[in-house]
Amino acid sequence: MKLTRYIGYAALAAWLLAAPACTGAKVTPTAATQPEHHTVTDRYCVTVGGVDLPVEAYKDIYYVNFALDGSAPVLIGSAEPLTGCEVSPAARGIAASVEGAEARFTLPGAGWWVVRLNDRDRLFLLADEPEKAPAANGQTLNAADFVSGDGLQTANLQRALDEASATGRTLIFPRGVYPTGTLRIGSNTHIYLADGAIIKGSDDREDYPTDGGLPEADHIHNKEHYTDNGEWMTFSRLILVDSAENVSIRGRGIIDGSGAMLRAQGKPANLIRIRNSRNVSIEGVLLRDPAAWNTHIHYSDGVTIRDVKLINDATVPNTDGFDPDASTNVMIDHCFAYCSDDNVAIKTTNNLGLNKDLRNIVIRSCVFLTRKSSLKVGTETKAARMSDILFENNDVVECDRALALYCNDGALFENITFSNNRVERNYPDSQRRPIHFKISERHGKGQIRNVMIRNCDFATVFPRPAEIAGLDADHTIDSLTFSNVTIGGRPVRSPDDLGAKIRFTENIRFE
Template sequence: MKKIMMLIGAAAVWLGLFPAAVSAVAPQQPTGSDKFHKPSELFSARADGRALFVEHFKAIHYVNFPVTGPTRIEAAFAGEVNDFRISPMILGIEGTQAGGTVSFTLPGPGWYVLEVNGREKLILLADPVETDVPRVGDAGVISVLDYVKSGSDDTLQTEALQRALDEASRTGKTLVFPRGVYRTGTLTVGSNSRIYLAEGALVKGSENREDYPSDGNRPEADHINNKANYSDNGEFMTFSRLLLVDNAENVRIWGRGIIDGSGTVIRAQGKPANLIRIRNSKDVLIEGVILRDPAAWNTHILHSERVTVRGVKVLNDFAVPNTDGFDPDASRDVLIENCFAYCNDDNIAIKTTNNMDLLQDLERVTVRGCVFITRKSSLKVGTETKAGRMSDILFEDNDVVECDRGMALYCYDGAAFENIRFVNNRVERNFPDNQRKAIHFQILSRSGKGHIRNVLFKDCAFDIMFPKGASMAGLDAEHCIDGVTFDGVTVAGKPVRSLSDLGMEEPRFVKNIRFK
């Protein structure tokens, strides 16, 4: 119990200080159009007695609402409840069941998953109360409604929205998106932009692939119209996106609104557009918003420096391929903190792809305090590794609710991986995909031969033994995995003191494995 309370206290620190009142603030409601917000037919929910809007989005059901402290949840399921579990399990949230209703108390702001009958998920995105809300009419604040028509869900307004963004960049004023729907194709964000999406604002991507032009008309990985040349290699896969932060400095995008890429529709047209790409930029902050339904990687951070993504909620379509959560690529000083990500593909994939011929060593990437669900890898470095060096990478205090591979290092293109730390991460269960390994390290030679050196696992816990255990394989005696330390690691509650405790097959070209 002491450890649980310490964890809750730590969560309160990163979320800020909140009053002790046990109550939920007015819940977030959908935008004015039901077209984009389908009510859940399986779940209904109340927070401290107040009804919440539960949305059925793709394969999940979720609710996004602010809280000020401990909050009592009543979640009703439209069917028989045979069993349930509440994640992150490290918090020890105990629920009670009465008929089809499960009741429990959230300790405060955070990301939680109620799973019923081992299948249906209700994701509870409990935000801290906003403290930095710009008001239209205040000095230095402008409204996007001064540039676009409001109340039209089907009208594409790309040009008008771009004018508003350009004005915000030119003047340094804060551009506010009030509640409403804003249909658009690709938009570009420039330096000194401050963009606030109010609760109920929905930036909705076009459902026409032609509204996402590729850089220099470069051919992309079109699995519908050009199957022979399809590639999921990040160097060639995509050159388009909904929102582009390009060659910019001093950018902030924040709020409680939604950016939706219509990715399920446009990927079916063969268009692998990212949701957000931050390219060749510095000092960028994305905070608090929901980023949902990309056609490929959700947030691609390419050749950039000092990028922070904090408190962001990623909701991808579990059925759309290549929909990673966050992809730091040839970047430096990146922080991904206190985020939630539900992905078809990797939650985190730290890369050096050479996309757009932008390549440099990757350094100092931290991922901490997040909650993740994926059918693929969760905490991953690779697969594209085309720079000379990728170093000083920290995964800390993350809860992986479900994944195919918990922690993966894939050095396939010749880089030197150095000083990679997995500290105080927890993996709850295995998603039955094709690998089913808690840990998977591998060196291959696609376009170069690399190394993996100095990897630390400290105070990490795997709640179960994955079906295939763990696996580590270097390439050869010269291109090997050198220096892996396990300190305070547990599997199914048992301390790891040997390879057999990890269920690991005999490692190949691996040396200096230590157990503490």
């Protein structure tokens, strides 16, 4: 559906001529693939830098994915009159003008942008940096060459992955749809998903075998033993990187888990699990529709996730975004995540008995929306120590709880920093608190110490106050510092300014 349906050719031309100059801006639309896997809406139309971009309707949101080099004017046309248009992250200061059924503003460059229209619909503008695809040559394999027929391709794609692992050649998935069940990725495997390529998870639960044949408790099968505790909830996934090293997945394609259909069958499969592995990177791809946690980083070291777009179905339970679990040296950098459950949940689950102290986790320069907690450590905390965790320069556009520490299983949390994070809106869920730090006794009694909240801004006052609660006199939250923190435009310089419920704490400082 062309934008000119709403605004007309003359109006479009006049606006583009009057718009701020784009310094060599280049806009590249993401390639469309088979229509059965993409639902292009006619509710909204978007043009960026004079290029019409298809708007995808996905569950309860809309999104556009494209590459952008330089600043560019944006024009949004609506099928109904617009009464408001807000662009987030608000800290970037992008002002939109609205007239009739049109909204206009200018993007400064690539990045993740959330446009709220009529204070109701959310339209994600996911603007990647331009990239150069690898050339097909003697150092590459073509996944399409392994495909046979029109049905499920699990065995064929596994053969391609095994050959890529054995030879070190990059496996390229060209434009197209690749239906599959669980795929296992071994050492020295490098995957490139081209623009328009979709690894599409099967919608049949039988195509996702569990680890060692272990029974999965879920809300339909084995319901009496169901729990969302990560030690027991899931033993299956679409993509498994297991006991591997030197693995990369990159590109502009999509990995889609058919999560809503699987969860309706009682199958809580992760989209990606990285387990007992080292030197793994995921870059640039769109990760969509898991049946449970999207990306689970378990018992691994040296994992980097950068420039990844993650979109979950907000109606499917337990769909966390990124879950570093009993891992070390993990970097999640410049990513976008829209989740029904936690955007980030740093934890130690003891899944399959694989557990160790967690340390050196960095979550940086991301844009997040969630119905639950955004920047979180917990809830499963079954290692002895979880330390040296940094949440830095993130924009939380919407959440129920922004900063959360949940120590439930006896661990020591230590050296955790929230620095230069910005929080915009509260989503009306169970807690509605800006900060929620709590020690509980589930499988042990833990402690929290040396926590810094620095240069953090909460744009609105949440309906309920912050809660900072140790367990008892021997299991406290100790050495918590607030430095240059604002809530609703007011500086937090005392417990009264914070308005928090505080108990069993020591050495709280305000700077």
